[in-house]
Structure formats: C-alpha cells, structure tokens
Amino acid sequence: MSHHFLNFSQVSYSYPDGMSAVRQLSLHITHGERVALLGANGAGKTTLLLLAAGLLRPTSGSISLGGVPITQHTMHLVRQNVGIVFQNPDNQLFMPTVRDDVAFGPVNMGLSDEEVARRVECALRRVASLHLADRSPDTLSAGQKHAVAIATTLATSPNILLMDEPSAGLDPRARRRLIELVRCFDHTCIIATHDMEMARELCPRAIVMCEGSALCDAPTDAVLSDSALLDRAGL
Amino acid sequence: MGDKLLGALRRLSLIETPQHSPLHSLDGRAKIAVTLLYLVALLSLPLDSLAGIILMSLVPIAGWAVGRLRGRTILRWALLSLPFTVAVGAFNPLLDREPVAEVAGVTLTHGWITLCGLILRGVLSVSVVVELVLSTGVYRLCVDAGRLGVPAVVVALVLMVYRYMRLLMGEVLTLRMAVDARRQRRGALPMRVWARVVGVLLIGSVRRARWVGMALEARAGGGVPRFRLPATKWRTTDTLFVVFSAVVITLLRFVDCCL
Numbered sequence: 001m002s003h004h005f006l007n008f009s010q011v012s013y014s015y016p017d018g019m020s021a022v023r024q025l026s027l028h029i030t031h032g033e034r035v036a037l038l039g040a041n042g043a044g045k046t047t048l049l050l051l052a053a054g055l056l057r058p059t060s061g062s063i064s065l066g067g068v069p070i071t072q073h074t075m076h077l078v079r080q081n082v083g084i085v086f087q088n089p090d091n092q093l094f095m096p097t098v099r100d101d102v103a104f105g106p107v108n109m110g111l112s113d114e115e116v117a118r119r120v121e122c123a124l125r126r127v128a129s130l131h132l133a134d135r136s137p138d139t140l141s142a143g144q145k146h147a148v149a150i151a152t153t154l155a156t157s158p159n160i161l162l163m164d165e166p167s168a169g170l171d172p173r174a175r176r177r178l179i180e181l182v183r184c185f186d187h188t189c190i191i192a193t194h195d196m197e198m199a200r201e202l203c204p205r206a207i208v209m210c211e212g213s214a215l216c217d218a219p220t221d222a223v224l225s226d227s228a229l230l231d232r233a234g235l
Numbered sequence: 236m237g238d239k240l241l242g243a244l245r246r247l248s249l250i251e252t253p254q255h256s257p258l259h260s261l262d263g264r265a266k267i268a269v270t271l272l273y274l275v276a277l278l279s280l281p282l283d284s285l286a287g288i289i290l291m292s293l294v295p296i297a298g299w300a301v302g303r304l305r306g307r308t309i310l311r312w313a314l315l316s317l318p319f320t321v322a323v324g325a326f327n328p329l330l331d332r333e334p335v336a337e338v339a340g341v342t343l344t345h346g347w348i349t350l351c352g353l354i355l356r357g358v359l360s361v362s363v364v365v366e367l368v369l370s371t372g373v374y375r376l377c378v379d380a381g382r383l384g385v386p387a388v389v390v391a392l393v394l395m396v397y398r399y400m401r402l403l404m405g406e407v408l409t410l411r412m413a414v415d416a417r418r419q420r421r422g423a424l425p426m427r428v429w430a431r432v433v434g435v436l437l438i439g440s441v442r443r444a445r446w447v448g449m450a451l452e453a454r455a456g457g458g459v460p461r462f463r464l465p466a467t468k469w470r471t472t473d474t475l476f477v478v479f480s481a482v483v484i485t486l487l488r489f490v491d492c493c494l
Contacts, residue, residue, distance in 0.1 A: 050449070053453055055449045055452060055453060076456060079453070079454075079455070079456045080456070082453075083453070083454075084453050086446065086449075086450060088446070090405075090443075091443065091446035091447055091449075091450055092450045093450075094398050094447050094450060094451065095374065096251030096252070096372055096373075096374040096375070097251065097252060097253070100374070104454055104460075105454035105456075107461055108454060108455045108456040108460060108461050109456055110456070134252065134253060135252070136248035136249075136251055136252050138245070138247075138248040138401075139245070139248055152454065153454075156454060
C-alpha cells in the first residue's frame with residue numbers, strides 16, 4: 001500500500017437500535033490531504049471516523065484504504081495505518097500510567113523495548129507532556145488528557161490520523177499547540193470539529209455533513225463563507 | 236459518598252503509580268511466588284493450631300512494614316473476609332464441644348478454637364493478597380502473571396474487568412454529583428430514584444466500556460491486546476527475596492510443628 005488514500009463507496013451505517021447515522025456516503029480522500037468534517041451534533045461525523053478506523057463495519061457499501069477493501073482479513077493493515085483520537089480522552093486512556101498508555105500501541109506493533117521507549121518519549125515530547133509520563137491518567141486535567149490521548153496515537157506513527165473534536169475543552173495555548181502539531185503532520189488527517197477557525201487554519205478541504213450525508217464537499221473557505229449552507233447544516 | 240468514591244478512585248490510581256519501597260521495587264513474579272508459598276504454608280496448618288497461625292502473621296506484618304503500606308487499607312480488606320469465614324465455621328462451636336482448655340474458669344471447646352483458626356487464616360490470607368496488590372498494582376500483577384504462564388486471554392479479561400470496575404466507579408461518582416447538585420433536601424434518596432439511577436448507571440458504564448474497548452481495538456494491531464508494561468528484569472535481590480522468604484515461611488511452619 002504505497003498511497004494512503006481512503007475511499008468510501010455508497011457507505012451506510014445504522015446503529016443496532018435502527019438509527020441511521022451514515023447514509024449512502026461516497027468520499028475520496030487522497031494521501032496527505034487535511035480534511036475538516038463539519039456538521040451539527042448527530043450529523044454522523046463520529047460514526048464516519050469510526051467507520052474509517054475499522055471500528056464499525058458499514059451496513060452497506062464498502063470502504064477501502066489504499067485500494068484495499070477494509071474487511072476482517074485486512075484489519076491489521078488498518079490498525080497499522082490509521083490512528084484515531086476520540087472526543088473524550090477518558091475513553092482513550094486505559095493503562096495505569098501515561099507512559100504505559102502511550103507505549104500500548106507500539107508494544108502491540110511488536111516493536112523492541114528500545115524502539116517503544118524512543119517512540120513514547122518522542123510522542124510525549126511532541127505534545128509537551130513528557131513531564132506527565134509517570135502520572136496516572138486519572139489525575140490529569142482535561143487538557144493534559146487530550147494531549148496524552150493524541151500522543152497515544154502519534155506513538156503508532158499512523159499514515160492517516162482521525163481526530164474527533166480535538167480542540168474541545170482545550171485552553172488557548174493547548175489549542176494553538178494542537179494546531180501546530182496537526183500542521184506538522186504530513187500525512188492524511190481528517191478532523192471532525194465544531195471549531196470553524198481551526199478548520200479554516202488547518203484544512204484546505206471541508207465536508208459538511210447533515211443527517212448522515214455529505215451536504216457539501218468543497219474548499220473550506222468557500223464552505224465557511226456560505227452562510228445559507230452553514231445554516232442548513234445547523235452550524 | 237461522593238468524597239469516599241473520589242478517595243477510592245484516587246487510591247486505585249495510586250496503586251498503579253510506581254512507588255519507592257523495597258517491596259515495591261521487587262519483581263512481581265517474585266512476590267507472586269512468595270505469596271503462593273505463604274498461602275500453601277498457612278492453609279496447610281491445622282485449624283486448631285492457633286499458635287502456628289499467629290506466628291504466620293509475622294509475614295504480612297513484615298510485608299506491611301517493608302512496603303510502607305497503609306495498614307488501614309489492609310485491615311479493611313482483611314476484615315471483609317470475616318462474614319465468609321464466620322459463615323463457614325459458625326457451627327463449629329455447636330458441633331464440636333470437646334473441651335481443650337480452661338481460661339479464667341471458662342471452658343474452651345475445640346469448636347471455638349477451630350472457628351478462631353478459620354477466622355485468623357482468612358484474615359491473614361486476604362492480608363497477604365492485598366499486600367501483593369498494593370505493592371505491585373493490578374496491571375503489573377496481571378502482566379507478571381502472564382509472564383509466569385497465565386494465558387494472555389485470561390490476563391486481558393481480568394484487566395478489562397478491572398478497567399470496567401474503575402469506569403463504573405467513575406460513572407457512580409459523576410451521577411452522584413449530578414444528583415446532589417440538584418437536590419434540595421439532604422438524606423437518603425428514595426428507592427424509586429435509586430432504581431432509575433442504577434439503570435442509567437449501567438447503561439452509561441456499558442457505553443463507556445464500549446468506547447474503551449474500541450480504543451483498545453484501535454491500538455491493539457488486530458489481535459488479542461498485549462499488556463506489556465516496561466519489562467522489569469529479574470535481579471539478584473529478587474532471588475534473595477524468594478530464598479529468604481521461603482526459608483522464613485518454612486521455618487515458621489516448622490516451628491508450629493514443634494509447638
């Protein structure tokens with residue numbers, strides 16, 4: 001898989017209670033693109049990210065990564081290439097200390113102890129959280145948890161980074177640091193966000209979602225200057 | 236209740252945070268081996284051998300002192316075993332009335348002695364296990380058990396249950412605070428409110444558990460998650476600890492035979 005492009009073809013997803021979260025969605029995101037997923041609450045942004053990460057399977061349609069369809073048999077490829085940062089960092093952090101949590105991904109990639117240690121230090125340094133390494137995630141502030149959650153994903157060196165509301169609950173400095181971090185990430189990045197300014201600053205392309213469908217897929221500046229569209233999308 | 240839960244959560248976090256004491260610095264496998272040896276020695280003592288059982292209490296006392304552990308926590312957990320041991324041996328004094336001694340005019344029967352032996356063995360057994368957990372941490376304990384040959388699936392399952400338990404506590408805390416913030420009157424909540432709260436709590440914790448499961452899946456590389464903490468190396472001190480403890484435990488057990 002030389003190019004990490006994502007392709008959604010007529011993808012639909014309904015939750016077990018029958019709620020339809022994504023409807024007949026077709027998308028193509030090329031390697032190195034930074035895409036903002038915009039939409040009101042319940043528009044299907046998070047479901048789309050979970051589908052892209054292989055954590056949910058489409059009810060119909062297909063998703064492929066670098067031309068390889070995402071199935072149970074190709075899941076290891078998805079895990080190696082796609083990293084996801086959840087909206088709530090409490091859901092992402094499950095190990096006893098920050099260091100162990102960041103090491104979890106690299107350890108499960110079968111890397112050597114030295115390489116794991118190097119990646120942990122590098123990822124924590126990138127989010128300016130190296131000093132938190134021996135703390136328990138339970139004792140961190142919301143902003144610190146967000147930073148560590150991002151580090152857990154960066155440590156696996158993903159080729160596609162999916163972020164769900166990464167700037168929610170961050171103070172201005174942490175938000176600025178996040179923007180710089182994503183700007184330095186030179187692979188594919190999909191960010192579901194309500195933070196329009198961050199979307200404008202980071203993502204040349206925006207997909208506006210409404211009731212599980214892509215209402216608009218256009219350059220971010222054009223999207224954000226179309227007030228009728230934003231109003232229709234509940235933004 | 237909120238304060239107590241918050242305290243319990245903080246204490247759980249503290250267990251998992253590396254501490255500095257001679258007991259904490261030992262390899263988990265060495266501590267597991269010594270704990271198992273102690274349990275075998277203790278549980279092999281006859282129930283009426285009170286002197287021997289009391290002598291065996293030196294081991295958890297030494298562990299408490301060397302590990303600088305919270306005595307109250309150990310005692311609290313140890314006392315939790317009381318209802319079970321009392322329930323098991325409650326009929327001993329009634330069924331076994333053979334007199335064995337007389338203390339200040341009161342005749343002690345064999346049934347009372349065995350009941351006391353049962354209670355003491357229960358308290359001591361739980362104490363050493365609690366000390367093992369407090370000085371190692373649940374995560375590291377599971378990982379070291381895995382290194383001793385416990386199947387990875389079992390280790391992952393125990394860790395997930397532990398994580399779910401912590402999630403449940405967090406949910407209870409959040410829910411309790413939300414209830415308290417909007418309550419006008421103090422006092423216990425009516426049962427019908429509690430029933431609804433428990434329902435919401437279970438749904439909430441299952442939802443959270445599902446998210447944590449997805450977080451695990453996303454970073455586990457497609458197989459059974461491997462919980463490898465930074466590897467602790469077996470050192471000479473670990474060997475010395477096992478040998479020294481084995482000698483002491485065997486001696487204590489042997490001394491009992493002489494009593």
